[in-house]
Amino acid sequence: MGFFDSKSSAEVTSNTQSAKSGTMAFISKCMRVEGGVTGCGTLHVDGHIKGNVENFDTLIIGESGSVIGNIKVTQTIISGKVEGNIECNYLEVLQSGNLTSHITTDSAKIDGRLKADILAEKNIVIEKNGTVDAKMLQSPRISVLGSLKGKIVASELLSVSNSGKVDGEIIARNIKVEEGGRMLGSMSTYESEKPKKVEEPKQANAELKVVK
Numbered sequence: 001m002g003f004f005d006s007k008s009s010a011e012v013t014s015n016t017q018s019a020k021s022g023t024m025a026f027i028s029k030c031m032r033v034e035g036g037v038t039g040c041g042t043l044h045v046d047g048h049i050k051g052n053v054e055n056f057d058t059l060i061i062g063e064s065g066s067v068i069g070n071i072k073v074t075q076t077i078i079s080g081k082v083e084g085n086i087e088c089n090y091l092e093v094l095q096s097g098n099l100t101s102h103i104t105t106d107s108a109k110i111d112g113r114l115k116a117d118i119l120a121e122k123n124i125v126i127e128k129n130g131t132v133d134a135k136m137l138q139s140p141r142i143s144v145l146g147s148l149k150g151k152i153v154a155s156e157l158l159s160v161s162n163s164g165k166v167d168g169e170i171i172a173r174n175i176k177v178e179e180g181g182r183m184l185g186s187m188s189t190y191e192s193e194k195p196k197k198v199e200e201p202k203q204a205n206a207e208l209k210v211v212k
Contacts, residue, residue, distance in 0.1 A: 029064050036069075043073075045080070052084075059088075063096045078112070095129045108139075110146070128163050142172075144181075155190050 024042040027033060031047035042058040045065035053059060056073040065080035075090040078097040085102045093099060097112030104119050111127035118124060118132075120139035126132055130146035138153040144164035151169045152158065158172040162180030170183065173190040177183060 027065070061097075093130070126164075153190065155192070 024044060025039060027043070027045045027047040027049065029046045033047070033049045034051060036051045036054065037043065037049055038054045039056055041056065042060065043053065043056045044060045044062065045067065046062040047065060049067045050069060052069045052071070053067060054072045057075070059071060059073045059076045061067060061076075061078045061080040061082065063079045066082070067080075068083045070084045071082065071086045071088065073088050075092075076086060076088045077092045077094065078099065079094040080096070081098045083100050085104075086099070087104045089106045091103060091105045091108040091110075093108075093110045093112040093114055095111050097114075099112070099114045099116050101116045103116050106121045108118055108120050108124045109127065110125070110130040110132055112129070113131050115133045117134055117136045118138070119136075122139065123141040123143070124137065124139045125143045126146045126148055128145045132146070132148045132150070134148070134150035134152075136151050136153070137148065138155075140154065140156040141159075142148075142152060142154045142157070143159045143161070144166055145161045146163070147165045147167075149167045152166065152171065154172040154174075157174045157176060158166070158170065160166055160175075160177045160181035160183060162178040164178075165182045165184075167184040169185055170187045171190050172187075175183075175187070
């Protein structure tokens with residue numbers, strides 16, 4: 001079993017397999033890999049991986065592909081299935097994508113099904129076909145064109161288009177809803193946490209005992 005690209009094949013010699021720098025590694029439909037996968041460049045998965053995937057510049061999971069394990073790469077594009085935590089700079093879930101995980105990213109674009117918590121440093125966009133069920137979805141800017149359910153925290157702006165639906169506990173600094181957009185649940189204003197005042201420790205009264 002191995003990875004194949006236009007230049008070479010890499011033999012699997014242990015639980016960790018590495019792709020050559022600057023190449024595209026490919027796991028076909030008929031391949032199953034058990035153990036961690038690490039490398040650089042691009043990894044395209046149409047088969048199945050049971051183990052963590054790390055260090056690649058780009059991870060592409062095709063419609064027939066799946067990963068059961070944690071992912072830590074620069075960017076991830078998913079049309080298949082992922083069960084595990086994801087840490088990346090950019091995440092895109094296409095229409096056939098399905099995720100159950102905890103996600104930490106800079107930006108996310110969701111057009112598939114996602115049952116996960118998302119923490120995004122910059123923004124989250126849920127497209128028309130996107131369906132997100134999250135215990136916690138947090139980002140400065142959140143745009144909803146599809147369906148979002150759960151606890152939503154937008155520190156700058158929550159935007160709901162005319163096709164969007166939001167249901168849950170909503171905490172946002174600003175909210176923009178187009179005509180036709182739907183919002184259900186509780187709403188409150190986002191407030192930045194003020195630094196707590198550090199109290200000086202009180203000096204305890206010392207009791208002086210005189211021993212005769």
